Amino acid sequence: MDGHDRTLREWSALLAEDAEAAGVDLDAPADLYGDGVVAELETRVAALLGTGAAAFFPTGTMAQQVALRTWAGRTGNPTVALHPLAHPEMYERDALRTVTGLRTVHPTRAGRLPDAAEVADLDEPFGTLMLELPLREAGFVLPTWDELAATVAAARERDAVVHFDGARLWECTPHFGRDLPEIAGLADSVYVSFYKSLGGLSGAALAGPADFVAEAKAWRHRYGGQIAHQFPAALSALAALERVLPRLPRYVEHARTVARALREGLADAGVTLPLTHPAEPHTHQFQLWLPYPAAALDDAGLRMAEETGTSLFGLRRFTEPGPPGLSMTEVTVAEPALAWTESDVRAAAAEFAARLG
Template sequence: MTETSEQDERRRRRAAWRASDRKLWQSPAEHRIGERLTALAADAGRVYDLDEPIDSYGNGVVEALEARTAALLGFPAAAFFPTGTMAQQVALRCWAGRTGNNTVALHPMAHPEVHERGAFGVLSGLRTVHPVREPRLPTADEVRDFDEPFGALMVELPLREPGFLLPSWSELVAVVEAARERDAVVHFDGARLWECAPHFGRPLAEIASLADSVYVSFYKSLGAMSGAALVGPTELIAEARAWRHRYGGQLFQQYPAALSALLGLQRELPRLPSYVSHAKTVAEALTDAFRKRGVPWFRIVPEVPHTHQFHVWLPYQADELEEAAAAQAEQTGVTLFRAWWAAEGSPPGISVTELTVTAPGLEWTADDVRSAAREFLSRLS
């Protein structure tokens, strides 16, 4: 397939998703510029006084967002960043200067190792090591007994690549304590921390308090246009602001992103527990549909979702699954699945997709899910 035909196919799929009457979630790719601007203009006055002066290099509405985020996570200070990649670069660089050790222990499937082109080492002089290689978070013993010293332990909550996985609360506490025994600081990659509270059964501030610093995203769970925050001790955040400037992250005006983030905190954050709960219903209904249709092999990972996102594995080629999903959306107005891919290291002929449940998905009953799954499977050879 040529690059042009691939682009055409992506446009076709996005158009089908956008036109669907029923879907489990709304992809950012489905939005139009005018729609986002109109919605932001209509709703922003609910979270901030629009007669206030426009922000300039991080004051005004950006400061309001920082204060709100710090309060929610129980830290004294927060700094807004244009991207999570930059926020975590800065956080770990600052901690390396304080600990005197530039080695960061993290999972080999964590975001910086998979999606950031080696930025830790190339830009920040950080070295990474891996206490565990299995598709799960490390145990306390693996952290405690790791054979190399490290200055910081970075824990991604949830660990996205293997299926948005979370440890139990006691396991997480033990891992943090093991790092402390080694005189290491703990940093949470909390891009999706917002939806972890139901799994742990604890408020966000209590979860975040286990770490020395936390990064959160505003668009991955909350639907903002962009942006991230780093929360931590006042002195660390002050230094982080200096490095943010050096890295080119002190933007002149950021009010669209900041306002959309405040809206996400007001609107989406309270809804996340319902999304997490309903994801369990969706996963159970899919399992039932696959079994009754006699699918020779499949996996829901985790079997009971830890957040409102999880993985579905099926024994078909990715292009066949994507075509079936696109055709279902076009012909029935129902979008169940979207992009599929062959996971690295998996046997040939097995593909995986990420499934997300947000507000549109709450309208689906278990019978709706089973019906859509049966219709989807009927399109596969």
């Protein structure tokens, strides 16, 4: 179960458990405009990422708007280089331009993060390079560690700063073979989410040098993010850092088993060319592509859940982002999936395939 599946009753009951898991005294005063448990969370995140400071934000969209406009002011350049599939281009209603007054350029349109040569050869200056780790819309993909380091170095050669959209940074450590401070240390600033990957209630943090974070907090106030009481989100985030963060490497490892079992189980059941992307997931999330209309796949999944009590894809639906009849869904391997063996996944894949007709 992740946060999208919980009811109001479940969330309410969980908050007291979260406080216990995080070691927070429920008899202490509630936070007020960012003190108390919110400040404790900020200190914890800065320590985890190895940065000078961190600031809590109610949303990741706000955190990134603030980060990029702060760097634009410091560099004197309002141009941000990023992938066209990055979150600000896909899901923020053009806020970078409309609200923040920035403009964007795209070093590459390939289904991966830009490489060092593409950053070095970009034909106009930019003040900030933003890298989404992992790049969700391309399949939760990551570069190798050496490729990432080279891309960052290429940006620095152009006198640009580097910001990581690390909404899912928490789950990147197995792929890179590096700890969080080493990964975050490549960038000048990092945003992390508390509900993506970690399954917390909501909220995000922006981390970086202390003077940068202090300026970001001023912009947070201007953007309406200085909320009186944020203890529910902060408690949930602190608990998620204790409960879920240590488990993410297991999720990533098991995702590789699940992806293989899905491909092979569907193929054995007669589905033509089932594809997972990446073939070996870089994180605990990946794409599954099947040569059927989305409506037929959603219907098969619903009937399987009704008839067997087992849901292979949870609340996820299929879409047709490419040619008609070629559909994709995102698969997330979290705590419930750990109980599924490889043979369990194969059997469920066969049950699903049997309902495709």
